[in-house]
Amino acid sequence: MAEFFVRRPIVAMVIAIIIVLVGLISLSRLPVAQYPEITPPLVNVSATYQGASSVDVEQSVATPVEQKVNGVEDMIYMKSTNSSDGRMSLEVSFEVGTDLDMANVLVQNRVSEAMAMLPEEVTRQGVTVKKKLSFPLLLISLVSPNGTYDDTFLTNYATINIIDELARIRGVGLAEVLGGSITEYSMRVWIKPDQLSKLGLTVPDITSAIQQQNVLVPAGQIGGPPAPEGTEFTYTVNTGGRFETAKEFGGIVVRSNPDGSQVLLRDVARIELGTQNYLIKARLDQTPAALLQIFQLPDANGLDVAEQVLATMERIGERLPDDVEYVISLDTTKPITEGIREIVITLFQALALVILVVYIFLQSGRATLIPALAVPVSLIGAFAVFPLLGFSINTLSLLGLVLAIGIVVDDAIVVVEAVTTKMEEGMSSREATVAAMREVSGPIVATSLALIAVFVPVAMTAGITGRLYQQFAITIAVAVAISSINALTLSPALAALLLKPASEDKGRLGRFFDVFNRGFEKATEKFMVLTRFFTEKLVRAGILVAALIGGLVVLFQVLPGGFVPEEDQGYVLAAFMLPDAASLQRTEEVMREVEAVIAEFDAIENSTAVAGYSMLSSTIQPNAGFVFLQLKDWDQRSEAKDHARNIVRRLNAAFAQGVKGGVAFAFGPPAIPGLGTGSGFTMMLQDRSGNSPAYLAEQTAAFVSKANEHPAFGQAYTLFRTDVPQLFLDIDDAKALKLGVSLQDLNTSIGAFLGGA
Structure with a gap:
């Protein structure tokens, strides 16, 4: 086969060009990520049972949904979180590689089966099923620097004018204002209980009046067909429709008296435009803000999605109202961009060093040109199979190319050396190439198959670890396979064209090459002395091998182990908690203390703090808060103290001193985006014996206590709470019925006055 390409070198070059072109075309279309896609796809099911406790939500909402969703195709596990604000969040995890769209449809079908068993209040508000990632790709903060607008306006503006445009971007899985619909504008009706009592009205009277009068009634048409002969016009009849202002709501008639007087809504209530709930407060660098979260689809190109979002926000920024600005307060693509850039630089450096070393040893520019051309063909050609295998350009695949x-x-060196040896015997370059390839073709194929056999089994390793290193191993195997093809086609063709008999004149570098050759010969002689020492007696070689194996065993036991090294990803996270049942006002005070501590760190570019929300549990809690900390770029943090790991340590020390009203702690982001919400690992305890939540909490506390005593754990904690202080309202149903009070009206009134309706 080699003789064919020696006679027809253009065919070999065309093959190489085709390999390069296909590789470049594939390269331009490949997604870019930090790591291979190894995170299990998630589908989130959320529902709200307004005013219910966490136990009530678990029993009446979570349990029926879980019973139906359990066992859906390709599901590996599911986890539900029920909070005291009446919210249920069920995360269903699927096998890696599962089609997320199909998984979403299957879960939706199962949830539909459970709808009939859910309380009416839950079905009325709706049960949401959507694809989800556990961590946002971007955070965008909308602020009013001069304080012209409050966070309520900013949140509503983002909901109406920004979110829809961002959600349409290809690759965006979810774009939302943090808190979702609870932060949107709503007409608030604050009832005055004393006035109701004085006028003999009840909450159901007000609810009924609003529902009857705040409606859009399609009145119909005048002159519509069938109509009398001669009808020349048709008019659509409009009625008042829904109310829009507080004044219009105030004019709702609650009761008409026999004397002609009327009780209006404004007589018994204070009406204002506010938000649906007041459960979350967000701030950017101590300034009120609206916080937008952008989540990418699992199979999307994160860098491309982020680029489109930034371009869209730049366009939206041109039409923002005066004194409204947007800030990219967290960009998780920065470490991807920087990491890929560093690896690409390393790739070119390694390629240059390899070519330099080859030139020094071959001492011929023509001979060096052959491997210098063959190596890029093999590397670029490897990208050609990436789309077929579902691979991406990521840290591990690029590291595979570097190796x-x-x-x-x-x-290529084997071919060049073999041809050079034949030429030294007096053959022409063409004859030497044909003769050399007859001798080395078999060894080239054998060594390539041996190398492929080493790396392919790595790709077959089961579990997340196997999928993580699959692209690394396959990339090397494909590059080696293409290299062997080049060695049998392109290298002999180039050797026949380029190689010339060795000349005594080595040019300007002749003196350097002479010195190098003498030094290399001396080093070789000393190495051979050492080699003979071990090969003369088998015992010596055995002792050396045993020593090496023993050293490896010791290193494996001494060196710390881990899944993926914790790196500086350009951002860190922090959380703060207050005692159970602490109010949102107290949480805001602690948030200000946390922000004051953060402001002392020059390495932090900006901080986005949220009171009333915990990303650790993905729940809205009045006594919890979360902080996203975007660090300055790496070139602006050259000192060791400004490394992300050291910033976390310094923050924790500062929080211990500066935060008095609660507990605050900083931690790093997850090593692999999508696997959790922070560094470290998470585990679950299950109570399979049917005991009470208090029993599970007791066992959990004991487990955490033991874990903290273990030297391998820096800190272990749990967010599971069963002893949150609550008030129990004991309603005497029999007495209420005896007094002629409807139980439904009684429950509605309690819910309205206490915010549960």
Whole structure:
């Protein structure tokens, strides 16, 4: 086969060009990510049972939904979180590689089966099923620097004018204002109980009046067909429709008296435009803000999605009202961009060093040109199979290419050395190439198959670890395979064209090469002395091998182990908690203390703090808060103290001193985006014996206590709470009925006055 390409070198070059072109076309269309896609796809089911406790939500909402969703196709596990604000969040995790759209449809079908068993209040508000990632790609903060607008206006403006445009971007899985619909504008009707009592009215009277009068009634048409002969016009009849202002709501008639007087809504209530709930407060660098979260689809190109979002926000920024600005307060694509850039630089550096080393040893520009051309063909050609295998451009696949440089160059060197040896015997370059390839073709194929056999089993490793290193191993195997093809096609063709008999004149570098050759010969002689020492007696070689194996065993036991090294990803996270049942006002005070501590760190570019929300549990809690900390770029944080790991340590020390009203702690982001919400790992305890939540809490506390005593754990904690202080309202149903009070009206009134309706 090699003789064919020696006679027709253009065919070999065309094959190489085709390999490069296909590789470049594939490269331009490949997604870019930090790591291979190894995170289990998630589908989130959320519902709200307004005013219910966490136990009530678990029993009446979570349990029926879980019973139906359990066992859906390709599901690996599910986890529900029920909070005291009446919210249920069920996360259903699927096998890696599952089609997320199909998983979403299957879960939706199962949830539909459970709808009939849910309380009416839950079905009325709706049960949401949507694809989800556990951590946002971008955070965008909308602020009013001069305080012209409050956070309520900013949140509503973002909901109406920004979110829809961002959600349409290809690759965006979810774009939302933090808190969702609870932060949207709503008409608030604050009832005055004393006035109701004085006028003999009840909450159901007000509810009924609003429902009857705040309606859009399609009145119909005048002159519509069928109509009398001669009808010349048709008019659509409009009625008043829904109310829009507080004044219009105030004019709702609650009761008409026999004397002609009327009780209006404004007589018994204070009406204002506010938000649906007041459960969350967000701030950017101590300034009130609206916080937008952008989540990407699991199979989307994160860098491309982020680029489109930034371009869209730049366009939206031109039409923002005066004194309204947007800030990209967290960009998780920065470490991806920087990491890929560093690896690409390393790739070119390694390629240059390999070519330099080859030139120094071959001492011929023509001979060096052959591996210098063969190596890029092998590396670029490897990208051609990426789309077929579902691979992406990521840290591990590029590292595989860096390692492959030193492997694939060997085949070309073998060809060059073999042809050079034949030419020294007096053959022409063409004859020497044909003769050399008859001798080395078999070894080239054998060594390539041996190398492929080493890396392919790595790709077959089961679990997340196997999927993580699959692209690394396959990338090297493909590069080696293409290298062997080049060694049998392109390298002999180039050797026949380029190689010339060795000349005594080595040019300007002749003196350097002479010195190098003498030094290398001396080093070789000393190495051979050492080699003979171990090969003369088998015992010596055995002792050396045993020592090496023993050293490896010791290193494996001494060195710390881990899944993926914790790196500086350009941002860190923090959380703060107050005692159970602490109010949102107290949480805001602690948030200000946390922000004051953060402001002392020059390495932090901006901080986005949220009171009333915990990303650790993905629940809205009045006694919890969360902070996203975007660090300055790496070139602005050259000192060791400004490394993300050290910033976390310094923050924790500062929080211990500066936060008095609660507990605050900082931690790093997850090593692999999508696997959790922070560094470290998470585990679940299950109570399979049917005991009470208090029993599970007791066992959990004991487990955490033991874990904290273990030297391998820096800190273990749980967010599970069953002893949150609550008030029990004991209603005497029999007495209420005896007094002629409807139980439904009684429950509605309690819910309205206490915010549960």
